[in-house]
Amino acid sequence: MVRGFSSYVQQRVEGWRTGSRGSQMFLLSLLIGMVVLSMAPVLVAGTAVPVSLWFLYLMLGVMLLRFGPLLILTPCVIAAAVWSSVESGLVGERAVLGLLILSLGAVLVLYQSSRQRSGLPMALSEAVLTQLRDRLQRQGVVPPLPVGWRSQSATITANGPSYAGDFLVADLRDGRWLEMALVDVCGKGTSVGPQALQFAGALGGLIGALPPGELMSAANHFLLRQESDESLATAVHLKVDLVTGDYTITSAGHPPALHWHLGQRGWTVDNARGMALGVIAEADFSPSRGRLQPGEALMFYTDGVIETSDRDLDDGIDWLRDQALQAVDARGFNGMPKRVLKKVPRGDDDRALLLLERLPLTSPERDSSDHLVG
Numbered sequence: 001m002v003r004g005f006s007s008y009v010q011q012r013v014e015g016w017r018t019g020s021r022g023s024q025m026f027l028l029s030l031l032i033g034m035v036v037l038s039m040a041p042v043l044v045a046g047t048a049v050p051v052s053l054w055f056l057y058l059m060l061g062v063m064l065l066r067f068g069p070l071l072i073l074t075p076c077v078i079a080a081a082v083w084s085s086v087e088s089g090l091v092g093e094r095a096v097l098g099l100l101i102l103s104l105g106a107v108l109v110l111y112q113s114s115r116q117r118s119g120l121p122m123a124l125s126e127a128v129l130t131q132l133r134d135r136l137q138r139q140g141v142v143p144p145l146p147v148g149w150r151s152q153s154a155t156i157t158a159n160g161p162s163y164a165g166d167f168l169v170a171d172l173r174d175g176r177w178l179e180m181a182l183v184d185v186c187g188k189g190t191s192v193g194p195q196a197l198q199f200a201g202a203l204g205g206l207i208g209a210l211p212p213g214e215l216m217s218a219a220n221h222f223l224l225r226q227e228s229d230e231s232l233a234t235a236v237h238l239k240v241d242l243v244t245g246d247y248t249i250t251s252a253g254h255p256p257a258l259h260w261h262l263g264q265r266g267w268t269v270d271n272a273r274g275m276a277l278g279v280i281a282e283a284d285f286s287p288s289r290g291r292l293q294p295g296e297a298l299m300f301y302t303d304g305v306i307e308t309s310d311r312d313l314d315d316g317i318d319w320l321r322d323q324a325l326q327a328v329d330a331r332g333f334n335g336m337p338k339r340v341l342k343k344v345p346r347g348d349d350d351r352a353l354l355l356l357e358r359l360p361l362t363s364p365e366r367d368s369s370d371h372l373v374g
Helices: 001-017 023-038 038-047 051-064 067-087 093-114 122-139 189-206 214-226 313-331 336-342
Strands: 149-156 167-174 179-187 235-241 246-252 257-259 266-269 288-291 297-301 350-356
Touching: 023 038, 023 051, 023 167, 038 067, 051 067, 051 093, 067 093, 067 288, 167 189, 167 288, 167 350, 179 297, 179 350, 189 214, 214 235, 214 246, 235 297, 257 313, 266 313, 313 336, 336 350
Parallel strands: none
Antiparallel strands: 149 350, 167 179, 179 235, 235 246, 246 288, 257 266, 257 297, 297 350
């Protein structure tokens, strides 16, 4: 019997997670039944029911029900509250005030539910956003790299929740060819989450399957086909041969990558350039090519790292080069992305920084294939 009841409850929970009409009607019937049972003390002993109990039903309704069923539950709760107050003899000023506050709460509950554009109850909408965030974060995991290579990254969202428009996709083929794309989608916070997820899915299917230039062109046409007028993004793509260290960088309106040269002990600005994605159909991309020697690194970042209201792009790049140089001089590359982002002034844009390092030949870390993601 216990097993059967547990299975029944599990089926109902799974049904509610789908947001189906049947599950909503079941929950509505259950909540109305609870409202009716709450009226029993008034019928049996004339005992007043606390107004807070009716608020509890409203809160359960807005969390578990869609707008339609909630529109049925709310007047039932208000009617039960009024009836119980009258039948128990609570008709004074305090009772009337309590009922007025309850009615105002009901109006706010209905308004909030009507604003749920997903058409799902509040609790389910939160679950959808959580899944969206988790999927974006999984997209940004660089595959474990061969001995002698290490990647590190760090991201800070502008407004707290982890629904950034900055994301990373990566692919490693044959244990040799590493491709990564760091993207900054126009927008901030939860409003850009679905767009970033959709774009990340498209890029995740294309990366490694097309040459860098064709990949950027395909991504550009994908954004141009979107209905939104704000389907814009900047991106930088890296393809590197993990055997020789030869790399190609393709940029689409993205801030330039920085290359740490071991002999110079400093960061130089890469010269890859290109039009941002989603602007014009025939966008041009001018890639750069180079070789990453042991002990050198490439750094990629989004504009939120370098741009502020009182600092232009060139000044921001110079600031980042200086901060990154200090970070390397102080503690090396290990943990550098997080340390640098901590120095970025708080702003209203998402910030992401990615570092790919080719370990020195004498480094003890070459004995393991560390992969760090912050």
